[in-house]
Amino acid sequence: MINVIVELSKYIILTLMIVYTFHCFYxxxxxxxxxxxxxxxxxLLLIFFIDFTAFLVLYLKTFNFKIVEFYAEMLLFFAAIQILYRLLYKKASILLLNNMCMLLSVGFIMLCRLDISSAQKQLLIAAGVSAIALVIPVMIRKMRFLRRLTWVYAGIGIILLAAVFALARTSYGAKLSLLGVQPSEAIKITFVFFMASFLSRDTSFKAIVQVTVVAALHVGILVLSKDLGSAVIFFVAYLVMVYVATRNVGYLALGIGGGSAAAVVAYHLFGHVRQRVSAWKDPMAVYQNEGYQIVQSLFAIGTGGWFGMGLYQGSPESIPVVKNDFVFSAICEELGGIFAICLILVCMSFFLMIVNIALRIINPFYKLIALGLGVEYAFQVFLTIGGATKFIPMTGVTLPLVSYGGSSLLCTILMLAIIQGLYILREDEDEEFEKRKQEAIQRLRAGETINRTRQI
Incomplete structure (x- = not known):
């Protein structure tokens, strides 16, 4: 009977996910x-039924009561965050909030499947950060001085990255964390604020050179720390923000050329890079060493097919670091390729919403912030999924809101809270524009009435 429920559940979850994805765009x-x-x-109902179905299967396959406790705590968390946002911010984007809850749900389901203790830690971090994030939108609306802290943002980023380079221990071939925290995740936010603050005031050649020097320091320290995934994300965010601020194709071309040259230099300088490229080119040739992880990932994706094996029917735990870097492969194996495609589309919907917010904001500082954060989010998703599917070499970054990782989860939720603040700002701008429009129409009508009276 349990096997029948497991088999049916994957089709129920898949159908609900397809409908949810359609709702995102419709x-x-x-x-x-x-x-x-x-x-x-x-x-919200679709998210609830997906969670209910998945956690029912997880419990029936293990009879671990901790899963029931976790499910209840997760529902309480989602209910609290939905209610509080609606009470505190009448103009908040509920679609953005729903997408965040959906991605967190998928992450919680897979983490419970892989390691219940990791899921509990992830939920605790998510709840704590979300409580802090509730004040971020009002801070964005009220703290107008944020655009003047240009060099503060730059200083914080460079000092923290330098501290990681000097003090952190090497883990999986790179220096990533300091005291259990990965500062590069937080610096993604300060880096975007620095770029937006500088470029919203000045886009002259001299300003671009100064911005480039600071960006090069960020990226250079990350490369020396062998945190190549974060280095690429910073570089792409810099490139897009400079191009959008200046609309100069020459800067874009120079950036792409310089980045390509830097990639070649990094390949020859760092054995860590050569290993990942070798594993990408022909993982079977180095299966016993650096190719093992990507081969197991591809096996998992291929085994799952379009509809998946069903929860607890696959063996995603055979992939090293699966809950961090290769959670997408685990999703493909047990929930199916169609579900994974829907997940990508939800992430794409996230990005398109952020771009839409950026396009409609009038203030250039806030416009560039929204764009920069959106680009960082989208490119991190691309790097994670591209690496897991062997589309690009693996860079070791997490899938935002889905993978296990406290620093990544913390900074992504804060990032989305900033986006919510910018969305509310945009709504304020629309209201102000509409108010001025109505006032202008009233003045025009009043003037016409006076002219008619004079003519009479």
């Missing part, structure tokens, strides 16, 4: 507020 197109709110409520 909701944006709804102009009627009542229809949009109804779709958002349906999304």
């Amino acid at each position: 909701t944006v197109r709804q102009s009627d507020e009542e229809d949009r709110n109804e779709l958002l409520r349906q999304q």
